[in-house]
Amino acid sequence: MTLEMFVATYGYPALLVGSLLEGETIVIIAGIMAHSGYLQLPWVIGIAFCGAFCADQVVFQVGKRRGKQFLDKRPHWKPRINKVRRFLVRYELVAVLGYRFVYGMRTITPIVIGASGFKTRRFVLLNLCSTFLWAVVIASAGYFFGNVIEALLNDFRRYELALILVTAAVGGGIWFYRYRLKGR
Numbered sequence: 570m571t572l573e574m575f576v577a578t579y580g581y582p583a584l585l586v587g588s589l590l591e592g593e594t595i596v597i598i599a600g601i602m603a604h605s606g607y608l609q610l611p612w613v614i615g616i617a618f619c620g621a622f623c624a625d626q627v628v629f630q631v632g633k634r635r636g637k638q639f640l641d642k643r644p645h646w647k648p649r650i651n652k653v654r655r656f657l658v659r660y661e662l663v664a665v666l667g668y669r670f671v672y673g674m675r676t677i678t679p680i681v682i683g684a685s686g687f688k689t690r691r692f693v694l695l696n697l698c699s700t701f702l703w704a705v706v707i708a709s710a711g712y713f714f715g716n717v718i719e720a721l722l723n724d725f726r727r728y729e730l731a732l733i734l735v736t737a738a739v740g741g742g743i744w745f746y747r748y749r750l751k752g753r
Contacts, residue, residue: 580608581616588620593672593707594740598733600711604719605729610712618704621669625679625696632683639680646677653681665695669703672743 580602587595596617603610631639640650653674657664665687668678682692718732 581612584608584613584616585620588617588704589624591675591744592617592621594737594744596704596707597711597714597740598736600708600713601715601718601729601733601736602711603708604712604715610708613708613711614704617708618701621704622696622700625669625675625700626693628676629679629683629687629689629692629696632680632685633689634683636680636684640684649674649677650681653678654685657682657685662695665692666699669699670706 580599584595584599587599596613599608599613599617600610602608603613640646653664653668664678665682668682669675671678679692679696715729715732
Protein backbone atom coordinates (compact mmCIF):
# COMPACT_ATOMS: atom_id res chain seq x y z
CA MET A 570 0.00 0.00 0.00
CA THR A 571 1.40 3.39 -0.99
CA LEU A 572 1.41 6.44 1.29
CA GLU A 573 -1.26 8.04 -0.89
CA MET A 574 -3.56 4.99 -0.63
CA PHE A 575 -2.95 4.70 3.11
CA VAL A 576 -3.81 8.36 3.74
CA ALA A 577 -6.81 8.22 1.41
CA THR A 578 -8.12 5.20 3.31
CA TYR A 579 -7.28 6.13 6.91
CA GLY A 580 -6.39 9.84 6.88
CA TYR A 581 -9.67 11.42 7.95
CA PRO A 582 -10.64 8.70 10.48
CA ALA A 583 -7.13 8.89 11.99
CA LEU A 584 -7.46 12.66 12.18
CA LEU A 585 -10.79 12.34 14.00
CA VAL A 586 -9.41 9.87 16.54
CA GLY A 587 -6.25 11.96 17.02
CA SER A 588 -8.19 15.17 17.55
CA LEU A 589 -10.46 13.41 20.04
CA LEU A 590 -7.44 12.31 22.08
CA GLU A 591 -4.92 15.13 21.96
CA GLY A 592 -4.74 16.76 18.63
CA GLU A 593 -1.85 19.06 17.85
CA THR A 594 0.56 16.58 16.31
CA ILE A 595 -2.05 14.74 14.24
CA VAL A 596 -3.63 18.01 13.04
CA ILE A 597 -0.23 19.40 12.03
CA ILE A 598 0.50 16.17 10.14
CA ALA A 599 -2.93 16.36 8.49
CA GLY A 600 -2.14 19.95 7.47
CA ILE A 601 1.12 18.77 5.90
CA MET A 602 -0.81 16.02 4.13
CA ALA A 603 -3.28 18.63 2.85
CA HIS A 604 -0.39 20.64 1.47
CA SER A 605 0.85 17.52 -0.30
CA GLY A 606 -2.58 17.02 -1.84
CA TYR A 607 -3.51 13.85 0.07
CA LEU A 608 -6.18 15.56 2.19
CA GLN A 609 -8.31 18.68 1.77
CA LEU A 610 -7.49 21.54 4.18
CA PRO A 611 -11.16 22.53 4.79
CA TRP A 612 -11.95 18.90 5.71
CA VAL A 613 -8.89 18.75 7.96
CA ILE A 614 -10.05 21.89 9.77
CA GLY A 615 -13.64 20.65 10.03
CA ILE A 616 -12.76 17.19 11.32
CA ALA A 617 -10.17 18.55 13.77
CA PHE A 618 -12.77 21.01 15.03
CA CYS A 619 -15.46 18.32 15.46
CA GLY A 620 -13.17 15.88 17.23
CA ALA A 621 -11.65 18.41 19.61
CA PHE A 622 -14.98 20.10 20.34
CA CYS A 623 -16.70 16.79 21.14
CA ALA A 624 -13.83 15.66 23.35
CA ASP A 625 -13.91 18.95 25.26
CA GLN A 626 -17.65 18.68 25.82
CA VAL A 627 -17.32 15.15 27.20
CA VAL A 628 -14.43 16.10 29.48
CA PHE A 629 -16.28 19.24 30.64
CA GLN A 630 -19.32 17.10 31.53
CA VAL A 631 -17.10 14.68 33.45
CA GLY A 632 -15.86 17.71 35.39
CA LYS A 633 -19.39 18.98 35.90
CA ARG A 634 -20.72 15.66 37.20
CA ARG A 635 -17.73 14.01 38.89
CA GLY A 636 -14.97 16.59 38.75
CA LYS A 637 -14.00 16.67 42.41
CA GLN A 638 -13.83 12.87 42.75
CA PHE A 639 -12.01 12.54 39.43
CA LEU A 640 -9.41 15.16 40.31
CA ASP A 641 -8.94 13.89 43.88
CA LYS A 642 -7.91 10.49 42.46
CA ARG A 643 -5.04 12.12 40.54
CA PRO A 644 -2.76 13.76 43.11
CA HIS A 645 0.08 14.02 40.56
CA TRP A 646 -2.11 16.52 38.64
CA LYS A 647 -2.42 18.81 41.69
CA PRO A 648 0.15 21.43 40.57
CA ARG A 649 -1.56 21.81 37.18
CA ILE A 650 -5.01 21.77 38.76
CA ASN A 651 -4.03 24.60 41.09
CA LYS A 652 -2.57 26.62 38.20
CA VAL A 653 -5.76 26.21 36.20
CA ARG A 654 -7.98 27.14 39.17
CA ARG A 655 -5.98 30.30 39.93
CA PHE A 656 -5.97 31.36 36.28
CA LEU A 657 -9.68 30.54 35.91
CA VAL A 658 -10.61 32.66 38.93
CA ARG A 659 -8.51 35.58 37.75
CA TYR A 660 -9.05 35.48 33.98
CA GLU A 661 -12.20 33.41 33.40
CA LEU A 662 -12.89 34.41 29.80
CA VAL A 663 -9.25 34.19 28.67
CA ALA A 664 -8.86 30.83 30.44
CA VAL A 665 -11.82 29.28 28.66
CA LEU A 666 -10.96 30.75 25.26
CA GLY A 667 -7.23 30.09 25.44
CA TYR A 668 -6.61 26.85 27.32
CA ARG A 669 -6.53 24.73 24.20
CA PHE A 670 -3.56 26.71 22.91
CA VAL A 671 -1.47 25.84 26.00
CA TYR A 672 0.14 22.46 25.42
CA GLY A 673 -0.44 20.02 28.24
CA MET A 674 -3.47 21.82 29.67
CA ARG A 675 -6.09 20.76 27.16
CA THR A 676 -7.21 17.63 29.01
CA ILE A 677 -7.25 18.87 32.55
CA THR A 678 -8.69 22.36 32.02
CA PRO A 679 -12.22 21.38 30.88
CA ILE A 680 -12.49 19.08 33.91
CA VAL A 681 -11.50 21.91 36.26
CA ILE A 682 -13.83 24.34 34.44
CA GLY A 683 -16.70 21.86 34.74
CA ALA A 684 -15.97 21.19 38.42
CA SER A 685 -15.90 24.93 39.10
CA GLY A 686 -19.62 25.28 38.37
CA PHE A 687 -19.15 27.05 35.04
CA LYS A 688 -22.42 27.22 33.10
CA THR A 689 -22.69 24.62 30.34
CA ARG A 690 -24.22 26.96 27.75
CA ARG A 691 -21.46 29.51 28.25
CA PHE A 692 -18.76 26.85 27.98
CA VAL A 693 -20.30 25.47 24.77
CA LEU A 694 -20.38 28.92 23.13
CA LEU A 695 -16.86 29.89 24.20
CA ASN A 696 -15.50 26.48 23.31
CA LEU A 697 -17.09 26.66 19.84
CA CYS A 698 -15.13 29.84 19.15
CA SER A 699 -11.91 28.61 20.71
CA THR A 700 -11.97 25.19 19.06
CA PHE A 701 -12.71 26.60 15.62
CA LEU A 702 -9.86 29.09 15.92
CA TRP A 703 -7.55 26.32 17.18
CA ALA A 704 -8.44 24.00 14.29
CA VAL A 705 -7.83 26.73 11.72
CA VAL A 706 -4.52 27.81 13.28
CA ILE A 707 -3.05 24.34 13.86
CA ALA A 708 -4.15 22.82 10.53
CA SER A 709 -2.97 25.92 8.65
CA ALA A 710 0.34 25.79 10.49
CA GLY A 711 0.84 22.24 9.21
CA TYR A 712 -0.19 23.31 5.72
CA PHE A 713 2.22 26.24 5.66
CA PHE A 714 4.94 24.18 7.35
CA GLY A 715 4.65 21.82 4.37
CA ASN A 716 4.88 24.85 2.09
CA VAL A 717 8.07 26.09 3.78
CA ILE A 718 9.68 22.66 3.70
CA GLU A 719 8.77 22.31 0.03
CA ALA A 720 10.41 25.67 -0.70
CA LEU A 721 13.56 24.57 1.15
CA LEU A 722 13.76 21.15 -0.45
CA ASN A 723 13.85 20.82 -4.20
CA ASP A 724 12.36 17.34 -4.14
CA PHE A 725 9.71 17.57 -1.41
CA ARG A 726 7.89 14.37 -2.49
CA ARG A 727 11.05 12.36 -1.86
CA TYR A 728 11.21 13.52 1.78
CA GLU A 729 7.53 13.86 2.70
CA LEU A 730 7.21 10.46 4.43
CA ALA A 731 10.34 11.17 6.49
CA LEU A 732 8.99 14.63 7.38
CA ILE A 733 5.68 13.15 8.53
CA LEU A 734 7.42 10.45 10.56
CA VAL A 735 9.78 12.97 12.19
CA THR A 736 6.82 15.24 13.06
CA ALA A 737 4.94 12.27 14.53
CA ALA A 738 8.01 11.14 16.49
CA VAL A 739 8.65 14.61 17.92
CA GLY A 740 4.98 15.05 18.86
CA GLY A 741 4.85 11.55 20.35
CA GLY A 742 8.06 12.18 22.27
CA ILE A 743 6.72 15.40 23.73
CA TRP A 744 3.48 13.67 24.68
CA PHE A 745 5.35 10.72 26.25
CA TYR A 746 7.61 13.04 28.23
CA ARG A 747 4.76 15.27 29.45
CA TYR A 748 2.25 12.58 30.34
CA ARG A 749 4.22 9.47 31.09
CA LEU A 750 7.55 10.59 32.50
CA LYS A 751 6.97 14.05 33.92
CA GLY A 752 3.29 13.57 34.86
CA ARG A 753 4.04 10.94 37.51
